[in-house]
Amino acid sequence: MDIAQHIALIDELCLRPFPAEHGPSDGCTGAPGHFVAVLRSSHGLRADGPAERAVTVERYEEYRDALYERLAPRWGETDPWNLQTVLLRTEREEIPEPWAGLSARARVACLWEVEGTGRWVAxxxxxxxxxxxxxxxxVVTREAPP
Structure with missing residues (x-):
């Protein structure tokens, strides 16, 4: 998929009804109140060294930033959201999904509240x-970030 297709998928998820149960949902994973779509995934990187992993992370961050550049004119420019603070909060309070899971897996996110939909995109x-x-x-969710 290219950037235009990924944006089309995100737009669709902002309108698609959330599933009643956790499971696959037309190209992504759905759960009550949120969707998680894998836009890109490495394959076999677990066995590769840290240098190859660092290159892949950098490429994916550049692609995330390219998506941000296309979405920011539409939804507004936002500062990167530090997920480390959310992860630290999970130790002392209950953080709702998808935020707890996302903070356990990622360090930073681009985040918007999509006006008129009642949904957040990360x-x-x-x-x-x-x-x-x-x-x-x-990630598309109706749950406001903590």
């Missing part, structure tokens, strides 16, 4: 777990 590169694949995720 774009994040999941790179916290060095034993897992690197992914670029689009």
């Amino acid at each position: 774009l994040a590169v999941t790179d916290r777990d060095g034993t897992d694949e690197v992914r670029l995720l689009a």
Whole structure:
């Protein structure tokens, strides 16, 4: 998929009804109140060295930033959202999904409240777990960020 297709998917998820249960949902994972779409995923990176992983993370961050550049004129410019603070808060309070899971997997996200939809969109590169694949995720949720 290219940037235009990814933006079309995000737009669709901003309008699609949320599923009643957790599970696959037309190209993404759905749960009550949110969708998580994998826009890009590394393959076999778990076995590669840290240098290859760092290059992949950088490429995915550049792609996330390119998506941001296309979405910011529409939804507004925003500062990067530090997910480390959310992760630290999970130790002492209950953080709702999808935010708790996203903070456990990613360090920073681009975040917007999509006016007129009652939904939030986050774009994040999941790179916290060095034993897992690197992914670029689009999260669409009705749950406001904590």
